[in-house]
Amino acid sequence: MDVYHNGNFRGGSRGSRLAPVPIQRTFLWEKQEILVPAVYVGPAGAVLDVCARIPVEDMAAFLKKWPRERRLALAAPEDYEQVDADNPGSQDFLVEMSLDGTPLQLASSSSINWYPESVFRMGNEASAPAQEGEWANDPEAEQLMETYGCSRGCCWHFGRLNFNWTGEPVLSPKKLSLDFRAQLSPVTAGYFTTAADTAGQTVKVAHPATGQEYTVTLHECLPIRHDFADMGAPGVLxxxxxxxxxxxxxxxxxxxxxxxxxxxxxxxPRKKAAPGEHSRSDGATAVFLAGKSPVPQRRMAASSMYFEPVEEIRWRIVFQVRKKPHMEVSFVI
Known part of the structure; x- marks a missing residue:
């Protein structure tokens, strides 16, 4: 399998071809089995491949909780966040890497999953193998399975991380040091509604991981209107x-x-109506704005955007939480 600096699993832009350095070490990150099969090095930079094992039972529990019909019916942003949090296949993580004590700089990352046929039958909700247009493995995932000899009795999440040298390239490394860091995940911890008399209200909320209580003080909630005439796509409202x-x-x-x-x-957004027609929605993109308070101690939150003025907004309080602590490992090559 050829690996290129600044490439990805799906044939993205290729830089220089890198030489493989076999690692083939397995360890547990909490209860997650992680395989580090190889690191790839060259004068342009380095690439680390990581394989995370996902038990079929975990995917089965997820698909039972979120069957296809329920997944297709998702509407609210919080629902999408919850699906992603519950999905054991959403295993993206960051890694800090050093070779022979020399730290490298993470430039980019990509990921891809592989599932056995039994999981496809659950996900497609059909007894037959996946048909065209249904959930199926990518050819690149099959290549990774073959190259790294991963067991086909479970699911796999493959991560590829591209690194740049911060000093002289280490082309014959003797020691690999890794610091694994779980990505932050949004967790909704509370709700409140604002109207014209918002000023002075307080909302208590507990951090979902630590239990620390926070007090949110609401100062004002003002209506805004933004004109997209000079920046939007032509023919779109x-x-x-x-x-x-x-x-x-x-x-x-x-x-x-x-x-x-x-x-x-x-x-x-929707297309402007021709004479005699009604405007219709087109696409799935919602418009939102962000703002910064002129008062340093205050923060700003912008609502979603609507075609008509809104008198009340229901808000949710979101914490960014790591599901796992950092994990440091080192291997002598």
Whole structure:
């Protein structure tokens, strides 16, 4: 299998071809079995491949909770976040890597999954093998299974991480050091509704992982209107009405780890109607805005956008949570 610097599993832009350095080590990250089959090095940079094993029973439980009909009926943003959180195939992670004590800089990452036929039958909700247009394995996933000799009795999540050298290239490494970091996942921890008399209201909410209680103080929620005439696509109408919420939170928490979001998607842009026709929605993209408070201690949250002014907005309080702690491992090559 050829591996290229700054490439990906699906034949993305290829840089220089890299030389494989076999690792073939397995370890547990909490209860997750991780295989590091190889690292690839060259003057241009390095690539790390990681294989995460997913038991079929875990996928079966997920597909039972979220059958195809329910997945296709998803509407609210929170539902999509919950599906992603429950899906054992959503295993993306970041890795910091050092070779012979020299740290490298992560440039990009990509991932791909492989599933046995039994899982396809669950996911397609049919007894026959997957047909054209249904859920099926990518050829690139099959190639990874063959190259790394992964067991076909379980599911696999493959991650490919591209690194750049920060110093002199290490082309014959003797030691590989890795720091695995789970991606942050959004978790909704509370709800509230704003109207004209929002000022001074407080909302208590507990962090879903630590139990730490936070107090959100609402200062004002003002209607906004944005004109997309000079920036939108020609022939498309965009929703222009929304609300901007000003709030503060105590104790202080990083803005990267705490957010307030509209519970609804808002209205979709639609094509302008020709004479005698009604405008119709086109596409799945909702319009939203972001803002920054002129008062340093205050934060801003923008609602979704709507075609008509809205008097009330139902909001949700979202924490960004890591499902696993960091995991450091080192291998002598």
């Amino acid at each position: 965009y929703p222009e009405h929304g609300c901007m919420l000003s709030y503060s939170v105590s104790p202080e928490i990083s803005r990267d780890l705490f957010d307030i979001r509209d519970c609804a998607n808002g209205d979709k």
